[in-house]
Amino acid sequence: MNRRVATRKPRRLKVLYGTDVPSQPGFTQNLSETGMFITSAQLPRLGTRLAVKVETSETKEAVVACEVVRQVHVPLELRAVERPGFGVRLLGDAAPLKALLDQERRAPGAPAHRLTLATREAFVTVRESELSRGGLSFHASTAVALNATLDVLVVLGWCGRHQAVSGRTVHVRPLEQGFHVILVLDDAAKALEALDRLATTAGP
Secondary structure, three states: OOOOOOOOEEOOOEEEEEOOOOOEEEEEEEEOOOEEEEEOOOOOOOOOEEEEEEEOOOOOEEEEEEEEEEEEOOOHHHOOOOOOEEEEEEEOOOHHHHHHHHHHHHOOOOOOEEEEEOOHHHHHHHHHHOHHHOEEEEEEOOOOOOOOEEEEEEEEOOOOEEEEEEEEEEEEEEOOOOEEEEEEEOOHHHHHHHHHHHHHHOOO
8 A cells, every 4th residue: 555645756856864973965857745765775674763864955954754654776787877775754842843844845946947049950960869859868967856747948949948947857867067867758749849830930
């Protein structure tokens, strides 16, 4: 039986965790007011009680007590596309985490991920190699989680028009600066139709 009640939302935040003192690093892949999934190479045993410190980009933090309720083991050869980790259920007072999430919701949103195609030729290349196959790749300045749902603003630079598309991350590769991200689009046909319409009605 699935006892999860609160909806987990994709959100990558830095965490430290430990049985006594939070010291082992990891990142949230998703979280809610009742639990979270933490990506980490170290997997605590099921039933282990942990102290988890969640940090935000605004240097705010919350420490909560949790119990490990799920483990995801991933072979080394597959870790480029999927991360190992574990799910935890909050124990006791969830108010510190709720307050942190409420602060995040009130904070100004980060700029949308953006892919700028400066010329019509660049658009045609991306259209044929990626969009027509249901995908899209772009450069992100900050890390994003696998299986996260993202919005990307596709900018047609030669005409100043743009179209937002959404998709699920299936690949995240670190670069010297930033990350290379690949999405599977939620509605590839609709996204392609909208971009084609903009490109067709735009000037040279």
